[in-house]
Amino acid sequence: MEGELASLSEIVKYNSALAPKPYHFGQFKNAQISTYFLLMEFLEMRTGAPDPALFCEQIAALHRDSVSPTGKFGFYTTTCHGPHPQNTSWEDSWSVFFLxxxxxxxxxxxxxxGPDADYEETFKALEAVIPNILEPLQQGGRFLKPCLVHGNLWEENTGTSLDKDNQPKIFDAGCFYAHSEYDIAMWRRDIVRFGRTHTRQYLRHMPPSEPKDQFDDRNRLYSIKFDIAHAMGWPATVKHQRDLYALFLSSS
Incomplete structure (x- = not known):
């Protein structure tokens, strides 16, 4: 709850209309087990994927306008992807942070x-590939800006205001300052309704980072983190998710 409040607070700092305003989090005093709450603005909205053009323009603006308070990748408190805490300790290198x-x-x-020898060997190979894909973002005089990302950006965590402005809304965030392309990698997954249309709209406002010819490799790499998170939430999909990593390496 604390991470959610911090995430929403950071988003509305840059776009007060994009997310519900958070007010307070705390712990119930008389609960039999440890129970927490988050109080936020009530919004009249319809859930589901917002209009791609306006939505992607505002997500790109959030990425572009946000400024890391330390100039590094990370966040000032722990945030969660679903129920899983993320290590958001500040780091200069995006490659090191993502790894x-x-x-x-x-x-x-x-x-x-449970263990899986082939899967574990595949992940070792993936770890070896990550620096080759991500370190060039900060080499050769290139500067990679840490951008505020939502962290779990799919249609179940978005909506559209019922007001006449049709303002997109985002919530259930697990923010940190990251490479902007990280936020759109989840759209690659086949269960997510955001897809190529949203990606094209986003890239109109936020073109791929240099080196541009590695954009697709980065996109596939980042999507694996979301595949792993999915396997943690839905164990029946484990074999499918683990097979995806081997596919990534074979095509990289």
Missing amino acids: RLIRLFFERELDMN
């Missing part, structure tokens, strides 16, 4: 769903 993040989720997924 740390995906390794954390990989280790948790093994703990939850």
Whole structure:
């Protein structure tokens, strides 16, 4: 709840209309088990994927206008992807930050769903590939701006205001400052209704980072973190998700 409040607070700092205003979080005093709450603005809206053009324009603006308070990748408090805490400690290198993040989720997924020798070997190969894909973003004089990302951006966490302005809304955020392309990698997944149309609209306002010819590799790489998170939430999909990693490596 604390991470959600911090995430929404950071989003509305840059666009007060994009997310519900958070007010307070706390713990119930008389609950038999530890129980927490989050109080936020009530919104009249319809849920589901908003209009791609306006939605992607505002997400791109959030990425472009946000400024990391330290100039680094990370966040000032722990946030969660679903029920799973993320290591958001500040880091200069995006490659190091992402490797740390995906390794954390990989280790948790093994703990939850059990060992698999082939899968573990595949992940070792993936770890070796990550620097080759991500380090060029900050090499050769390139500067990679840490951008505020929602962290779990799919249609179930979005909606549209019922007011005449049809303002897109986002919620259930697990924010941190990251590479902007991280937020749109979830749209690659086949169960997400956001897809190529949304990606094209987004890239109109926020073109791929240099080197541009590695955009698709980065997009596939980032999507694996969301595949791992899905396998943690839906164990029946574990084999399918684990097969995706091998497919990524074979086509990289």
